[in-house]
Amino acid sequence: MGDSERRGHGIGKNRQDLINPLTGNPYTPRYYELLKKRLKLPITTYKQKFEELLERPDVPVICVTGETGCGKSTQVSQWCMDFVNRTALTGTRRMVGHILPRRVAAMTVSQRVADEVDVQIGQQVGYHIRFEEMFSKMTQLKFLTDGMLLREIIADPFFEKYSVIIMDEIHERTLATDILLGCLKEILRQRDDLKLVIMSATLDAGKFSKYFDNAPLIAVPGKTYPVDIFYVPEPEKDYVEAAARTVVQIHLTAEEEGDILVFLTVTSKLGSTPTTFIGSRVGSDFPRTSILKVGSVIWSVGADPSNCFDSFSILLTLLLDGIAFVVDPGFSKLKVYNPRIRVESLLISSISKANAQQRAGRAGRTGPGKCFRLFTEKAYQSEMQDFVYPEILRSNLGSVILNMKKLGIDDLIHFDFVDPPSPQSLFSAMETLNYLAAINDDGDLTELGSMMAEFPLDPQLAKMVIASCEYNCSNEILSICCMLTVPQVFVRPAEARRAADESKIQFAHLDGDHLTLLNVYHAFKQHGDSPQWCYENFINFRSVQSADGIRQQLSRIMDRFSLPRRSCDFTSKDYYTNIRKALVAGFFMQTAHKEKSGHYLTIKDQQVVQLHPSTCLDHKPDWVLYNEFVVTAKNYVRTTTDIKVDWVVEIAPAYFQSENLPNCEAKRILEKVRAKLIARGRLKA
DNA sequence: GAGCACTGC
Numbered sequence: 001m002g003d004s005e006r007r008g009h010g011i012g013k014n015r016q017d018l019i020n021p022l023t024g025n026p027y028t029p030r031y032y033e034l035l036k037k038r039l040k041l042p043i044t045t046y047k048q049k050f051e052e053l054l055e056r057p058d059v060p061v062i063c064v065t066g067e068t069g070c071g072k073s074t075q076v077s078q079w080c081m082d083f084v085n086r087t088a089l090t091g092t093r094r095m096v097g098h099i100l101p102r103r104v105a106a107m108t109v110s111q112r113v114a115d116e117v118d119v120q121i122g123q124q125v126g127y128h129i130r131f132e133e134m135f136s137k138m139t140q141l142k143f144l145t146d147g148m149l150l151r152e153i154i155a156d157p158f159f160e161k162y163s164v165i166i167m168d169e170i171h172e173r174t175l176a177t178d179i180l181l182g183c184l185k186e187i188l189r190q191r192d193d194l195k196l197v198i199m200s201a202t203l204d205a206g207k208f209s210k211y212f213d214n215a216p217l218i219a220v221p222g223k224t225y226p227v228d229i230f231y232v233p234e235p236e237k238d239y240v241e242a243a244a245r246t247v248v249q250i251h252l253t254a255e256e257e258g259d260i261l262v263f264l265t266v267t268s269k270l271g272s273t274p275t276t277f278i279g280s281r282v283g284s285d286f287p288r289t290s291i292l293k294v295g296s297v298i299w300s301v302g303a304d305p306s307n308c309f310d311s312f313s314i315l316l317t318l319l320l321d322g323i324a325f326v327v328d329p330g331f332s333k334l335k336v337y338n339p340r341i342r343v344e345s346l347l348i349s350s351i352s353k354a355n356a357q358q359r360a361g362r363a364g365r366t367g368p369g370k371c372f373r374l375f376t377e378k379a380y381q382s383e384m385q386d387f388v389y390p391e392i393l394r395s396n397l398g399s400v401i402l403n404m405k406k407l408g409i410d411d412l413i414h415f416d417f418v419d420p421p422s423p424q425s426l427f428s429a430m431e432t433l434n435y436l437a438a439i440n441d442d443g444d445l446t447e448l449g450s451m452m453a454e455f456p457l458d459p460q461l462a463k464m465v466i467a468s469c470e471y472n473c474s475n476e477i478l479s480i481c482c483m484l485t486v487p488q489v490f491v492r493p494a495e496a497r498r499a500a501d502e503s504k505i506q507f508a509h510l511d512g513d514h515l516t517l518l519n520v521y522h523a524f525k526q527h528g529d530s531p532q533w534c535y536e537n538f539i540n541f542r543s544v545q546s547a548d549g550i551r552q553q554l555s556r557i558m559d560r561f562s563l564p565r566r567s568c569d570f571t572s573k574d575y576y577t578n579i580r581k582a583l584v585a586g587f588f589m590q591t592a593h594k595e596k597s598g599h600y601l602t603i604k605d606q607q608v609v610q611l612h613p614s615t616c617l618d619h620k621p622d623w624v625l626y627n628e629f630v631v632t633a634k635n636y637v638r639t640t641t642d643i644k645v646d647w648v649v650e651i652a653p654a655y656f657q658s659e660n661l662p663n664c665e666a667k668r669i670l671e672k673v674r675a676k677l678i679a680r681g682r683l684k685a
Numbered sequence: 686g687a688g689c690a691c692t693g694c
Contacts, residue, residue, distance in 0.1 A: 553694090
């Protein structure tokens with residue numbers, strides 16, 4: 001705590017006391033207002049202990065745990081900034097980097113800290129997230145997303161910009177965090193002037209402390225009240241119904257005041273507005289505010305069902321006090337990866353004990369609370385995992401490996417991961433990168449791979465973008481690539497499905513959905529990026545707008561590598577053919593063949609798939625390329641384009657060599673085509 | 686002929 005803070009409300013007699021050392025200006029009234037609140041935070045008691053640890057040269061890593069709301073994110077970074085200012089040697093002053101997994105969190109926490117230390121955001125305190133740089137030369141404390149730090153480390157392998165790095169919310173265990181933790185452990189061996197602060201939710205703390213050679217741990221108790229936990233006696237068949245029922249019951253019987261928080265995941269049952277679903281069962285005279293978590297969207301239920309929060313307010317809302325009841329069905333939507341068929345999908349899966357405890361904790365923020373778990377106590381005790389598997393164990397590792405190779409980490413098998421991925425999943429991703437020519441047969445990054453790593457894209461997309469220059473259609477592929485990267489371009493409101501489908505027809509390209517997306521992008525630009533036009537044509541404005549932003553970023557990267565941005569003549573018969581060939585250059589591993597029986601099999605893994613009904617293809621081509629494999633009631637390939645077998649053999653000869661292929665109809669055709677192309681001199685034997 | 690969209694660069 002600075003001198004002025006110790007004097008409480010800063011009614012110092014000496015004018016000097018009222019000067020903000022960061023700016024040289026007197027503190028504003030707002031500063032004192034916030035200071036009062038800061039002094040009451042649970043974490044404030046631990047300031048001295050933390051600072052002592054920070055000063056000790058033999059302590060490179062400090063772990064801090066505490067529940068949301070204890071103040072760790074806002075206060076610890078200020079203490080670190082003070083520390084750097086106290087100890088900074090003349091000459092180069094280094095920064096404090098505060099890493100959070102989400103953009104919104106990085107923005108809101110940095111704004112809060114800037115307010116608390118009474119500076120303008122972007123000056124001494126700033127943030128850096130994708131598409132937004134809010135910092136300057138004088139920035140001493142910078143908030144950034146983990147993905148952003150992963151970009152920075154490429155240019156600055158020892159984090160020499162920083163004196164202190166704070167890794168916050170690491171229990172979320174994003175891919176980027178896991179790579180960074182491994183890198184940081186190594187960097188700390190080589191830099192004795194770097195401090196690392198690890199912050200996580202309480203339960204996982206021991207694991208990280210141990211990983212960093214038993215780093216000292218500061219555990220901040222939460223300011224919480226007891227929460228009674230209730231279980232259902234029998235497993236619930238339909239948890240959405242059960243959740244609605246429970247909400248009604250609380251409403252009718254509970255005497256306590258307070259709001260209800262329900263954790264739901266998106267399911268078909270809920271439709272586009274879970275509000276209506278719950279609302280229809282709860283009735284309209286529902287006095288309590290229900291906040292329903294649906295993916296990343298929070299919906300409020302109550303008198304005004306249209307009153308739903310946008311994603312920016314979610315964090316703030318969830319931090320809001322006043323919740324006395326939690327209804328927890330015990331599920332969340334989780335990415336799972338099947339390495340055998342190389343498919344990532346979102347599955348509704350059971351949450352972990354740690355998740356369940358965190359959810360229950362929401363009920364005890366302002367007073368005693370109740371948590372209704374819609375699963376049995378036995379399931380909790382014996383079936384739930386302690387923690388959900390971290391993302392790195394549930395993902396296709398293509399991007400991860402590309403990133404790590406770019407950082408010069410060659411031996412991935414012996415890299416010190418907190419949770420090492422299996423050698424099989426590493427190998428399968430290496431194989432994919434090898435087919436894309438991003439790494440050579442020795443596992444070393446090629447020049448192409450090094451370039452691919454610079455693009456914030458999946459390896460296939462990066463390869464496609466770079467390859468498109470050879471096909472004279474990089475402008476078009478760039479647009480398609482961005483449209484593939486953003487969510488849900490076509491809007492289909494429940495009440496206007498037919499109108500939406502009819503509207504989509506005007507963009508439809510009969511050769512495939514990729515070209516349809518290109519048409520949408522072009523139309524969007526022709527109509528001057530108009531939100532109104534989007535609305536009228538059932539196009540998701542936010543999606544196409546962000547596609548446009550990504551496009552600008554990717555364009556700059558292309559320019560940096562002198563990759564020509566070109567289009568071939570629109571009237572040429574090759575215009576669309578070139579584009580489709582460029583698609584093949586990136587996605588040749590995601591192709592399917594129509595068997596004689598009429599159904600499609602994926603080439604490499606022989607999965608039976610169907611074209612997703614949303615496709616614009618008006619025919620069933622013999623060969624299709626797909627962007628996505630989705631598993632719902634059936635296996636579908638979504639966003640598909642008609643391709644010619646000659647192209648795949650010509651463009652990816654190594655991949656389509658027959659020894660790689662399972663014995664099937666497609667293999668025999670590919671062999672014939674191969675022989676034909678060799679005979680014509682279009683392919684080397 | 687179904688509907689199911691988690692984040693980050």
